[in-house]
Amino acid sequence: MQLWNEIGNRVLMYDTKHGTNKFGLNLGCFTTIDSAGKSRVLAATFLYESEESFDWAFKKFSFFLEVTHWFYLQMELSPWPTR
Amino acid sequence: MNSPTRRSPKRRNTQTSPGHRSQLIGVVVNQSPTNVELQKTVEIDELINPPPNLRESKSEIDPPQNLRELDSHATSLQTLLKDEPILPKSISSHYRSHADIALTNAKILKGLSFPHGMPLGPYKTFEEIFSKINDWAKDVNTGGGSFSIVKNSKNAATAQRGAARLLTCSCAGTSRSKLHSLHPLDVSRPNQKPSIKTDCKWAIYVEELMEGWMVTHPPESSIHAAEMSENNELCIVHNHDLCKTEASKILYSNLREIPEMVDNYANFLKKGGMSSSMIYHALVQECLEKDVDVTITPQDIRNKYGSPASESILDCTNLHVYLMQRLSSDPSLEYDIYIDESGKMERIFLLYNNGCNFGMK
Secondary structure, three states: HHHHHHHHHOOEEEEOOOOOOOOOEEEEEEEEEEEOOOOEEEEEEEEEEHHHHHHHHHHHHHHHHEEEEOOOOOOOOOOOOOO | OOOOOOOOOOOOOOOOOOOOOHHEEOOOOOOOOHHHHHOOOEEHHHHHOHHHHHHHHHHOOOOOOHHHHHHHHHHHHHHHHHHHHOOOOOOOOOOOOOHHHHHHHHHHHHOOOOOOOOOOOOEEEEEHHHHHHHHHHOOOOOOOEOEEEEEEEEEEEOOOOOOOEEEEEEOOOHHHHHHHHHHHOOOOOOOOOOOOOOOOOOEEEEEEEEOOEEOOOHHHHHHHHHHHOOOOOOOOOOOOOEEHHHHHOOOOOOOOOHHHHHHHHHHHHHOOOHHHHHHHHHHHHHHHHHHOOOOOOOOHHHHHHHOOOOOOOOOOHHHHHHHHHHHHOOOOOOOOEEEEOOEEEEEEHHOOOOOOOOOOO
């Protein structure tokens, strides 16, 4: 938590949501946390989930928001348990 | 496998199953349930290849050949229609009649009666009788005040009677606080509304009779509760206060009603593809313009005009046009679209409002 408070709004989260539009493109939001602790959506993407697409999305984000340094932390979520 | 102790041959069910009923066509001799055995059944095979006596009788209903015969044929049909009541198509021989219900109720109700003015039927469909009773219940001037009814359990049709449904007061059932005291939950829900359930015993059975759907009788527990109550004339009573004025009905979502004039307008807006929140704001505006009291809430509109989740998927048909307009109005709202070789839109990137000003630079 201390580390989280120190880096503050330098943390960016990006995750896609499945099947949110009729074209099959997945909505992904670039989200961060402001100084008040509230979530802020900075940008959004619609894309098919692929490594090339994600690379393109992050490049666009870096270009528009002039981000120069990235430290990736990839979190793999386990699939939903099947009954 | 047969049990080693079984000596007699395996018993077979000689009763006709409900599925077998579709193979038989009943010809009613006497409609009383006590005379079911008098009903004559005709096999479908006999109908396809009728015996000679039936073939002869068929000639009696041959279509008329000339105008004079046609006139006499119509007259005879009219006399038949005058004598026999027209019954719905769904009426079957095993349904009870209104007279049967009256006889049964004389024993069950023990001198108690249904509330004055309550619609008892008959009505053609279950939905019709449900809406009639619900309208009567919601009226503050009838039944001692306003309340609403809900559909409870259903009993399928049997060999002796038609389908039946139990209608109860919306306050019937155990309240959530009682349930929680028995099974306490770990998760606290501060925004949860208090339960409206008061274990009210107001309940009635409606059944499909030969005449149509009618109110038959209350459950035994309802009659017992009515006997114990102060009002010893009615067979169904509430154990809670009823809304006596139109203004107090607004407090309860199940009693609130969307005015008919506004309802038509809302249906029109829904067909136009408006979301429930937009419909709500449009209806409020409409009510204010026409000097109608606003008695609706966003939740009422969501319940009645809201779309299911499957229909509320994001439609980005005109997204490119929208993004262009957005950029022209605010140059900081940049976007990029990647189109593949076949011309298909494959990736979209868009900045949110104030996104680029927010500390990431």
